[in-house]
Amino acid sequence: MxxxxxxxxxxxxxxxxxxxxxxxxxxxxxxxxxxxxxxxxxxxxxxxxxxxxxxxxxxxxxxxxxxxxxGLLTSDEIRTIRTTLNLSQQDAAALFGGGVNAFSKYERGDVMQSVAMDRLLRLVARHPFLLNELRQHVGSKTESRVCETPPRS
Ligand SMILES: [Zn+2]
CATH class of the missing domain: 3.10.20.860 (Ubiquitin-like (UB roll))
Structure with a gap:
């Protein structure tokens, strides 16, 4: 204060x-x-x-x-994982999901992360190379979305 x-x-x-x-x-x-x-x-x-x-x-x-x-990660632990992975709150939300403001809410204690999100964070914290997989997945998802325009009838 x-x-x-x-x-x-x-x-x-x-x-x-x-x-x-x-x-x-x-x-x-x-x-x-x-x-x-x-x-x-x-x-x-x-x-x-x-x-x-x-x-x-x-x-x-x-x-x-x-x-x-x-048995979930605390606000500080989530913030530490995110900053160790060198991600902004926006990057983290884009890669891990949970909505645009998910990480600011988790880190403020506004919203508690789901068990699924918690496990994903622990996994990536332990094996940071998995971030590349996520990046590819998120990237390819955006690309395929572009291709998925409905055929003209
Ligand atoms: Zn008074």
Whole structure:
């Protein structure tokens, strides 16, 4: 969080101090205890709002905790794989699928990757030469699409 002073939106006089807290969530029938969630506390009225950028951080933290339960790669692991392969988020989405914004969503914890995507990423991370296969496949798909114009009747 930036250090600029934030005024409490509730009482409009107090100053907000960043705090961290823990919260329990239920996930797949298990209790998920997540620490280090970010929020604020007002020194006047005691309100504890969570600011927009803090919500985003918390969301990523919660998504990662769920991914750990599911045995999926975390946001950071996905980002590391992608940057190690030297791919932009757009390149990665074009090669691996999942939609144009898939990787920005995975890395923000907005959306959890499917099990299939997770396994594909692990496979390519371990055997980076497979990227060439994917490139050829994606390339040939675009080419064949050009050829597949319906015959004129
Ligand atoms: Zn206040």
């Amino acid at each position: 930036d250090t600029e002073t934030k005024i409490c939106p509730m009482c409009e006089t107090g100053i907000l101090t960043p705090v961290t807290y823990a919260e329990d969530f239920e996930y797949r029938g298990a209790l998920l205890h997540i620490e280090g969630l970010e929020g604020c506390e007002c020194n006047v009225c005691g309100a504890d709002p969570v600011l927009k950028e803090q919500i985003l951080c918390n969301q990523a933290r919660i998504a990662d905790a769920k991914r750990q339960i599911d």
